[in-house]
Amino acid sequence: MHGKVYEENKHTELAxxxxxxxxxxxxxxxxAPPLDQPMSEAELDARVGQTITAEGFGGVATMRLFxxxxxxxxxxxxxxxxxxxxxxxxSDAAVMFDLVVGASSIYGGSWLxxxxxxxxxxxxxxxxxxxxxxxxxxxxxxxxxGTIGNLSALVAARHTARRxxxxxxxxxxxxxxxxxxxxxxxxCDVMDAxxxxxxxxxxxxxxxxxxRAVLEEHGPETFFAVxxxxxxxxxxxxxxxxxxxxxxxxxxIWFHVDGAYGGAGLAAPSVRDLYTGIEHCDSxxxxxxxxxxxxxxxxxxxxxxxxxxxAAHTQKAGYLDVLTEAPEWNPTDYxxxxxxxxxxxxxxxxxxxxxTDAYEAAIEHTLDVARFAExxxxxxPYLELVRGRDLSVVVFRRLGWSPADYTAWSxxxxxxxxxxxVPTTHEGETLARFAVVNPETSEADxxxxxxxxx
Ligand SMILES: *Cc1c(COP(=O)(O)O)cnc(C)c1O
Numbered sequence: 001m002h003g004k005v006y007e008e009n010k011h012t013e014l015a016x017x018x019x020x021x022x023x024x025x026x027x028x029x030x031x032a033p034p035l036d037q038p039m040s041e042a043e044l045d046a047r048v049g050q051t052i053t054a055e056g057f058g059g060v061a062t063m064r065l066f067x068x069x070x071x072x073x074x075x076x077x078x079x080x081x082x083x084x085x086x087x088x089x090x091s092d093a094a095v096m097f098d099l100v101v102g103a104s105s106i107y108g109g110s111w112l113x114x115x116x117x118x119x120x121x122x123x124x125x126x127x128x129x130x131x132x133x134x135x136x137x138x139x140x141x142x143x144x145x146g147t148i149g150n151l152s153a154l155v156a157a158r159h160t161a162r163r164x165x166x167x168x169x170x171x172x173x174x175x176x177x178x179x180x181x182x183x184x185x186x187x188c189d190v191m192d193a194x195x196x197x198x199x200x201x202x203x204x205x206x207x208x209x210x211x212r213a214v215l216e217e218h219g220p221e222t223f224f225a226v227x228x229x230x231x232x233x234x235x236x237x238x239x240x241x242x243x244x245x246x247x248x249x250x251x252x253i254w255f256h257v258d259g260a261y262g263g264a265g266l267a268a269p270s271v272r273d274l275y276t277g278i279e280h281c282d283s284x285x286x287x288x289x290x291x292x293x294x295x296x297x298x299x300x301x302x303x304x305x306x307x308x309x310x311a312a313h314t315q316k317a318g319y320l321d322v323l324t325e326a327p328e329w330n331p332t333d334y335x336x337x338x339x340x341x342x343x344x345x346x347x348x349x350x351x352x353x354x355x356t357d358a359y360e361a362a363i364e365h366t367l368d369v370a371r372f373a374e375x376x377x378x379x380x381p382y383l384e385l386v387r388g389r390d391l392s393v394v395v396f397r398r399l400g401w402s403p404a405d406y407t408a409w410s411x412x413x414x415x416x417x418x419x420x421x422v423p424t425t426h427e428g429e430t431l432a433r434f435a436v437v438n439p440e441t442s443e444a445d446x447x448x449x450x451x452x453x454x
Contacts, residue, residue, distance in 0.1 A: 013058075013059060016059065016060050017059035017060060017063065020059065020060050020063040020064070021063060021099075022099075024063065024067055025095070025096070025099055028095075029092050029095050029096065032080075032440075033076040033078070033079060034072070034076065034079075034417055035075060035076055035079045035081065035082065035414070035417040035418070035419070035420060036071070036072050036073065036074060036075055036076055036417065037073070037075070037414055037415065037417055038073055038074075038075070039073045044073065047069050048065070048069045048070060051065065075420060077089070078090065078438060078440075079420065079438075080438055080440040080441040080442065080445050081418065081419035081420065081421075081441070081445050081448075081449065082419070082420045082438070083419070083420065083421050083433075083434040083435055083436065083441065083449070084420050084421055084422040084433075084435065085233075085422070085435065086233065086261050086287075086290045086291070086435050086437060087290075087435060087437050087438050088289050088290065088295065088296055089293060089437060089438035089439065089440065090289075090293050090294055090295040090346070090350075091293040091294075091350045091353075091354065093346075093349055093350040093353040093354060094293060094294050094295055094346040094347060094349060094350035095295055095346070097345060097346045097349035097350070098295050098346040100345075100349075101341065101342055101343075101345045101346060106341075106342045106345075107339070107340075108121070108331060108340045108341055108342030108343070108344075108345075109323075109330060109331060109332035109338060109339055109340045110323045110326075110328075110330045110331075110332060111326065111328030111329050111330055112322070112323060112326060112328070112330075114342055115328075117342040117345055118329060118330075118331055118342070120344075120345060120348045120352075121141075121142055121331065121342060121344035121345060121348055122139065122329065123348065124142075124300070124344050124347050124348040124351055125139060125140055125141075125142070125300055125302060125344070127351060127356065128263075128266075128284075128286060128300045128302060129284075129302050131266040131267055132257075132263075132266060132275075132278050132279060132281065132284050132302070133278065133279030134279065134281070134284070134302060134304055135304060137304075137305065137306065138302050138303060138304055138306070139302065139303065139306040139329065139334070140283075140300065140301040140302040140303050140306065140309070140334050140335075141301055141331040141332070141333075141334040141335050141340075142288075142298055142299065142300055142301070142331070142340075142342075142343050142344035142347075143285075143299045143301050143335045143336075143337070144297040144298075144299065144337075144343065145260075145287060145289070145297050145298075145299050146181065146183060146258065146260030146285055146287050146299050147183040147186065147187070148299065148335060148336055148337065149260070149285035149287075149299040149300075149301040149335070150181070150183050150184055150187050150227070150256070150258055150260075150285060151183070151186075151187040151190060151191070151336055152301055152309070152313065152334070152335035152336050153225075153256045153283035153285065153301060153303070153309075154174060154184075154187050154188075154191060154193070154224075154225055154227075154256065155191065155312055155313065155336065156254075156283065156303065156308055156309040156312040156313065156334075157224050157225035157254035157256060157282065157283070158171065158172070158191065158193065158224040158225070158312075159308070159311060159312035160224075160254060160308045160311075160312070161223075161224035161225070161253075161254060162224070163311075165221070166221070169221050169222075171221065171222055171223055171224035172192075172193050172194055172222065172224065173193065173194045173195075173196050173218060173222050173223040173224065174187075174188055174193055174194070174195055174196065174223065174224065174225045174226070174227060175196045175197075175198050175211060175214055175215065175223055175225075175226045175227070176195065176196075176197070176198065176206065176226065176227035176228070176229070177197065177198050177199075177200045177204075177205070177206040177229070177239070178197050178200065179200060179204060179206075179229060179232040179234070179235070179237060180227055180229050180232070180258065181229065181232070181233050181258060181260065183260075184227050184258065193224070196214060196218060196223075198210050198211050198214045199214075201240070203237075204232075204235065204237050204387065205237055205238070205239045205240050206228050206229070206239035206240065206244055207239070207240040207243050207244065208240065208242075208243025208244050208246055208247040209243070211226060211243075211244055211247045211248075212247050215247070215251060215253075220251040220253065223251075223253050224253070224254060225253065225254040225255075225256050226244060226247075226248050226253055226254070226255055226256065227256045227257075227258055228241055228244045228255070228256070228257050228258070229257070229258045229259075229262070230257055230258070230259040230262045230263055230265070230266075230274075230275055230278060231259060231260075231261045231262010231263065231265060231390070231391050231393075232261075232262075233260075233261055233393075234393070234395070234424055234426065234433070235386075235387055235390075235393055235395055235426075236261070236262055236389060236390050236391035236392060236393035236435075237387075237390055238262060238274045238275065238390050238391070240277070241257065241275060241276065241277030241278050241280075241281075242276050242277030243277070244277065245277040245278075245280035245281070246277075246280075248280070248282075249280065254282045254283070255280060255281050255282050255283075256281065256282060256283045256284070257278055257281040257283070257284045257285075258285055259278075259284060259285060259286040260285055260286060260287040260290060260299065261287065261290045261291060261391075261393075261435075261437075262291070262390075262391050263284065263285065263286025263287075263291075264286060264288075264290065264291035264292045264363055264437075265291070265363065265367075265391050265392075266278070266286075267292075267356070267359050267360050267363050268360060268363040268364050268367055269360070269364075270364060270367060271367065271390070271391060274390060281304065282303065282304045282305070283301070283302065283303050283304065283309075284301075284302045285299055285300065285301050285302070286299070286300050287299045287300075288300060288344075288347040290437060291363065291366070291392070291437040292347065292359065293347075293350060293359070293362065293439075294346050294347035294350065295346055297343060298343050298344060298346070298347055300344070300347075301334065301335060303334065306334060309333070309334045309335075310333045310334060313332075313333055313334055313335060313336065314333045315332075315338055362439045365439050366392050366436045366437055366438070366439055366441070367391070367392055367436075369392075369436050369441055369442065369443060369446065370389060370391070370392035370393070370394055370434070370436040371389070372443045372446060373394045373434055373436065373446045373450075374388075374389050374394050376446060376447065376450055377394065377396045377450070380450060380454075382398060382399055382400070382453065382454060383396050383397070383398060383399070383450065383453065384396060384397045384399055386426065386431055392435065392436040392437060393433065393434065393435050393436075394433070394434045394436070395424065395426065395431050395432070395433045396431065396432050396433075397429070397431050397432065398432060398453050401430075402430075403423070403430035406423035406430050406431075406432065407423065409452065409453065410422050410423055413449070413452065418448075418452075419445075419448075419449050419452075421433070421434065421449060432453070434446070434449075
């Protein structure tokens with residue numbers, strides 16, 4: 001095909017594709033989605049088959065294939081009865097703007113290429129830094145998730161510790177509790193660093209006195225970071241940040257706070273006191289894709305002194321000199337990775353659209369629903385709370401159930417596309433767990449699920 005005819009066809013094809021994509025996206029946001037359920041590879045072979053062909057299927061047909069055959073086998077993490085792991089329930093504004101980011105071919109790694117995007121992302125980071133009480137110089141970057149955020153912070157911490165250590169001392173240890181997220185141990189593996197567990201106190205928290213004992217036992221100069229968690233993944237426990245911060249300051253050890261899930265609670269006045277001491281952190285992460293209503297994948301990583309992180313992370317090469325020698329803010333200098341999507345923009349857009357008061361209200365609402373779930377568990381004789389709730393995770397046991405009972409119950413709810421609540425384990429015991437971060441999750445949802453356990 002040639003000339004004008006080709007142009008016209010191209011235009012019609014694009015229009016049809018845009019229509020298919022936009023109406024799918026709009027419907028997905030507007031209409032409450034089904035929970036859906038996974039399928040085996042053999043089932044998908046039968047249902048979908050080979051999709052990569054020499055001729056291609058064309059846009060509209062391939063979009064239909066995705067919508068009809070692939071998407072229904074992917075769980076809706078934003079379903080109000082998806083309470084496993086940590087759900088992801090993005091705001092309408094954030095989801096719609098994610099399409100715009102995808103359409104815009106923005107390189108989010110440097111100011112030179114993405115000035116306006118980086119400027120906006122930095123305002124969203126500033127909001128988070130202010131919630132944590134970090135100083136005006138604080139800054140950072142949006143990474144794909146808490147795992148890369150934690151790794152990047154620890155790389156910066158070790159770089160800094162080794163730069164300032166006495167001759168012959170190469171700090172290589174990280175202290176945290178067993179309740180710290182698996183990504184901390186994983187980061188230590190990647191870095192060939194040693195994870196040293198600190199015994200938790202009777203409330204299962206990391207505390208200054210216990211930390212001090214472990215540091216003294218191993219030699220404080222051998223540690224390059226202490227990781228405290230504000231909102232453990234399994235229970236939502238907030239470590240005693242103030243006493244941990246004090247010990248870190250005393251020994252001059254980098255204080256990293258992992259708030260991937262629970263950091264969002266900083267925006268909720270009803271629980272803000274639990275975070276006292278966070279303002280002393282050297283680095284901090286929170287995942288907007290968890291409890292701050294942004295789509296995957298998005299982690300806000302902040303440093304008290306970004307120059308330290310920059311020294312650790314900047315990649316140097318002749319072809320990058322034009323970027324690395326510039327005085328402007330290049331997000332890529334603050335984490336592992338070079339090329340980056342401006343993944344903070346959907347979060348920024350939603351903050352700008354809705355205003356921060358709406359965030360406060362939405363987080364408080366999820367806390368209210370979690371509080372209601374806790375009360376319902378206490379009220380029902382066949383259930384027992386495992387530990388009082390700090391945030392929006394509720395862990396409880398069904399008296400008399402074996403691990404197989406929990407699994408059968410969970411599998412049945414998923415097969416019926418009624419709810420997705422996988423069991424967890426703690427000290428070898430299988431337990432039920434709700435993580436409430438979706439403002440659409442209602443008290444009625446909680447009652448409906450608990451009724452299935454009677
Ligand atoms: C989820 C989580 C992480 C890991 O974050 P990803 O975004 O899944 O990589 C780290 N720490 C805590 C406390 C978490 O809850």
